[in-house]
Amino acid sequence: MIRLVATLLLICSTWLSGSTNSLADNPPTEVVPSAANLLNFVQEMGTIADQAFEATNKGDFAQAETLWTDLIEKFPQNPAIWSNRGNSRVSQNKLTDAIADYDQAIKLAPDAPDPYLNRGAALEGLGKYEEAIANYNHVLELDPKDPVAYGNRGNAESKLGQWEQAIEDFKTAADLAPQYVFARANYALALYQVGKTDDAIRNMRHLVRKYPTFADMRAALTAALWVEGNQGEAESQWVSTVGLDTRYKNIDWVENVRHWPPKMVAALRKFLELK
Numbered sequence: 001m002i003r004l005v006a007t008l009l010l011i012c013s014t015w016l017s018g019s020t021n022s023l024a025d026n027p028p029t030e031v032v033p034s035a036a037n038l039l040n041f042v043q044e045m046g047t048i049a050d051q052a053f054e055a056t057n058k059g060d061f062a063q064a065e066t067l068w069t070d071l072i073e074k075f076p077q078n079p080a081i082w083s084n085r086g087n088s089r090v091s092q093n094k095l096t097d098a099i100a101d102y103d104q105a106i107k108l109a110p111d112a113p114d115p116y117l118n119r120g121a122a123l124e125g126l127g128k129y130e131e132a133i134a135n136y137n138h139v140l141e142l143d144p145k146d147p148v149a150y151g152n153r154g155n156a157e158s159k160l161g162q163w164e165q166a167i168e169d170f171k172t173a174a175d176l177a178p179q180y181v182f183a184r185a186n187y188a189l190a191l192y193q194v195g196k197t198d199d200a201i202r203n204m205r206h207l208v209r210k211y212p213t214f215a216d217m218r219a220a221l222t223a224a225l226w227v228e229g230n231q232g233e234a235e236s237q238w239v240s241t242v243g244l245d246t247r248y249k250n251i252d253w254v255e256n257v258r259h260w261p262p263k264m265v266a267a268l269r270k271f272l273e274l275k
Helices: 008-017 035-057 061-074 079-090 095-108 113-125 129-142 147-159 163-176 181-193 197-210 215-227 231-244 251-256 262-272
Strands: none
Touching (some): 035 079, 079 095, 079 113, 113 147, 147 163, 147 181, 181 197, 181 215, 181 262, 215 231, 251 262
16 A cells, blocks of 8 residues: 655745755755745645646546656655655556655655655565565654554565464554554455464454445455355355455456465365365
8 A cells, every 4th residue: 555645735834944854954956936926836736736636536647647747847855746756656557666756755854654655565566575564664663653554564474474473463553543444354364364264254254244345355255154164155245245346256366466365365266166
């Protein structure tokens, strides 16, 4: 998971002070505009940023990248803009370019956690899980209660087969942010991976009751119940699953895009193959 960074406030505070705290040793090179022009310029920047966020929400990441680039050309000392352009590049799988943007954001604001978090996600995409974990660790040094950092670190740990560490991190993320549904889901999946089947199914059931349209946990519950011999309920859960999201019919997607753990993937494969 990557995180978008608020831009407008940083633009205003940088201009009004002449620099941000994180840039004290590297003051901006821009000429501070007159008070008469400041409001108009800030409004223009806000409009471009709003357009970039709107493009992101519509899935037009190339347009978002173009808009963030426009802002960078106008205000290159703003770390949030660099980080947000990095996010738009991650969404286009331009991971190396995204990391370069996060590096610049970190250079400008070394105490801001979001660029480290986002760089970690990009590094995960490149399969550099140890480096990703190092970035998440740094986020947690800056903010020990960041649920996304715990969730992301759990993802990276799971890809390294560090399931017990991943379980701990997923649980911490979910406890810190109860609305962080995928952290709780990943916790249940990881429990299944290490053989704690009853606990896994209990958590899956809880999530399905609380979030009836959560296809991921309905699919997981289908697989787990099928292996346990509860075929009737498994088939019932599956009908609901495919009515919500047909991607779970594709075992390759489940394994390589959703990144279910191996034992959970194997259980779903048994169901799909009626074994």
